[in-house]
Amino acid sequence: MTIKLYNTDGRSVQEFIPINPNEVGIYTCGPTVYNFAHIGNLRTFVFEDILKKVLEANGFAVKHVMNITDVGHLVSDGDDGEDKMEAGARREGKTVWEIAQGYTDAFMLDLQHLNIAQPGIWCKATEHIQEQIDMVKAMEVKGVTYQLEDGIYCDTSKIKDYGRIANLDIEGMQAGARVEMIAGKRNFTDFALWKFSPKNEQRLMEWDSPWGVGFPGWHIECSAMSMKYLGEQFDIHCGGIDHVSIHHTNEIAQSEVVTGKKWVNYWLHSEFLVLDKGKMSKSGGGFITVQTLIDKGYNPLAYRYFLLNAHYRTQLTFTFEALDGAAQGYKKLKARTQALLSIEAEETVRTQEAINKFLNFCNNDLNMPRALASLWDVLKNPEITDGEKHTVVKFCDKILALNLLQEAEVLTLDQQVEDLILKRKEARENKNWQEADKIRDQLSSMGIILVDTADGVTWSKA
Ligand code: AMP
Numbered sequence: 001m002t003i004k005l006y007n008t009d010g011r012s013v014q015e016f017i018p019i020n021p022n023e024v025g026i027y028t029c030g031p032t033v034y035n036f037a038h039i040g041n042l043r044t045f046v047f048e049d050i051l052k053k054v055l056e057a058n059g060f061a062v063k064h065v066m067n068i069t070d071v072g073h074l075v076s077d078g079d080d081g082e083d084k085m086e087a088g089a090r091r092e093g094k095t096v097w098e099i100a101q102g103y104t105d106a107f108m109l110d111l112q113h114l115n116i117a118q119p120g121i122w123c124k125a126t127e128h129i130q131e132q133i134d135m136v137k138a139m140e141v142k143g144v145t146y147q148l149e150d151g152i153y154c155d156t157s158k159i160k161d162y163g164r165i166a167n168l169d170i171e172g173m174q175a176g177a178r179v180e181m182i183a184g185k186r187n188f189t190d191f192a193l194w195k196f197s198p199k200n201e202q203r204l205m206e207w208d209s210p211w212g213v214g215f216p217g218w219h220i221e222c223s224a225m226s227m228k229y230l231g232e233q234f235d236i237h238c239g240g241i242d243h244v245s246i247h248h249t250n251e252i253a254q255s256e257v258v259t260g261k262k263w264v265n266y267w268l269h270s271e272f273l274v275l276d277k278g279k280m281s282k283s284g285g286g287f288i289t290v291q292t293l294i295d296k297g298y299n300p301l302a303y304r305y306f307l308l309n310a311h312y313r314t315q316l317t318f319t320f321e322a323l324d325g326a327a328q329g330y331k332k333l334k335a336r337t338q339a340l341l342s343i344e345a346e347e348t349v350r351t352q353e354a355i356n357k358f359l360n361f362c363n364n365d366l367n368m369p370r371a372l373a374s375l376w377d378v379l380k381n382p383e384i385t386d387g388e389k390h391t392v393v394k395f396c397d398k399i400l401a402l403n404l405l406q407e408a409e410v411l412t413l414d415q416q417v418e419d420l421i422l423k424r425k426e427a428r429e430n431k432n433w434q435e436a437d438k439i440r441d442q443l444s445s446m447g448i449i450l451v452d453t454a455d456g457v458t459w460s461k462a
């Protein structure tokens with residue numbers, strides 16, 4: 001079956017032709033682990049997961065690499081300001097390494113909650129410093145770097161086709177931006193490859209390099225690590241739409257100047273999830289996480305279902321009312337599909353047709369809303385037997401990953417209360433009074449009264 005994908009590099013829907021006939025190499029920009037991932041970040045990771053599952057459903061082996069940014073991403077997203085990791089460490093009174101580990105663990109749990117498959121290869125920026133230094137050295141040999149007081153920079157005027165993926169109006173930007181430029185920068189679009197540690201100050205994360213002690217610029221990690229694991233040319237690179245004009249533009253510049261070849265064949269970007277009050281941002285605080293949804297009683301898969309009802313290239317506004325609607329839809333879908341569990345799956349010409357139809361929508365630039373609608377059509381069609389429906393659902397759920405054929409975990413009220421009491425006990429033991437109070441409030445809203453006794457906590461129904 002033909003797969004069509006919208007390629008940001010070229011701005012058109014194109015037939016997907018992999019470099020190797022049976023294997024696809026994908027690199028996806030991973031999280032910056034200075035805080036929890038918010039549900040906007042996770043929209044991008046769900047989109048990438050769907051892409052991967054669609055390719056697998058088409059018979060491809062997918063080699064997926066994702067990085068963990070644990071150094072060098074500055075709060076400005078540019079070349080000045082504090083490192084997000086160091087800011088996180090200061091905020092929480094921990095070491096940068098503790099911050100990185102804690103939020104990496106939290107991210108893994110988010111992936112699990114949303115049924116996002118882990119990549120085959122994880123790579124951390126801090127574990128690939130030498131590869132990044134080697135890449136900057138290779139750029140130096142090509143004559144596209146220069147040194148300023150605070151670091152080594154790429155001279156973007158020497159890069160052929162710089163900014164092509166973003167259709168950047170370089171001259172316009174240059175004229176408008178003179179004032180904000182770091183002193184000595186030759187062009188507005190030049191970017192840091194290696195930053196020096198500030199004089200008379202030891203950074204929490206810093207390494208030796210041929211140019212002086214410091215740390216890598218944010219973009220270099222993705223070029224260096226993707227090429228290490230996927231080769232000098234690979235099939236697909238993904239990320240959120242915000243990465244097009246700076247991060248991915250600079251990744252392309254670095255990689256292509258070093259190899260002299262086209263680097264990535266297909267660039268896919270997901271549009272943003274926004275709040276009705278505006279942008280959801282990780283550094284701005286006040287963002288919604290998967291845990292927020294769980295605490296409010298939502299099944300995280302209802303959020304996955306919510307995302308699947310929008311095309312990845314349209315901006316999506318998040319509201320709890322909209323999530324309630326999706327949660328209802330998901331509940332109905334699950335009620336129908338679970339009823340098929342006890343019925344033996346039956347394969348017929350009709351099931352093949354329904355599966356092809358579903359997959360065709362997926363293959364058409366991941367049109368998941370249409371794919372989902374086609375699954376609903378099958379479920380509602382009285383002429384299709386339950387055995388046939390079982391076969392179709394089983395196939396579709398390999399991509400949707402909504403646990404459609406899994407027994408719902410029915411927790412009795414007793415089990416739920418006991419679980420929460422245990423969580424509260426742990427929170428109190430850890431002196432996490434805020435969390436303990438939150439759990440007490442949650443129990444109280446369920447009509448449960450807690451009584452602390454010498455033998456522990458007892459409870460009764462109000
Ligand atoms: P970060 O952890 O900030 O490096 O971002 C991780 C991923 O989330 C990147 O691919 C971003 O482009 C993406 N992203 C950031 N904010 C949003 C949002 N509101 N909606 C969708 N994707 C986002």
Ligand code: ZN
Nearest residue numbers: 029030222247
């Ligand atoms: Zn990246």
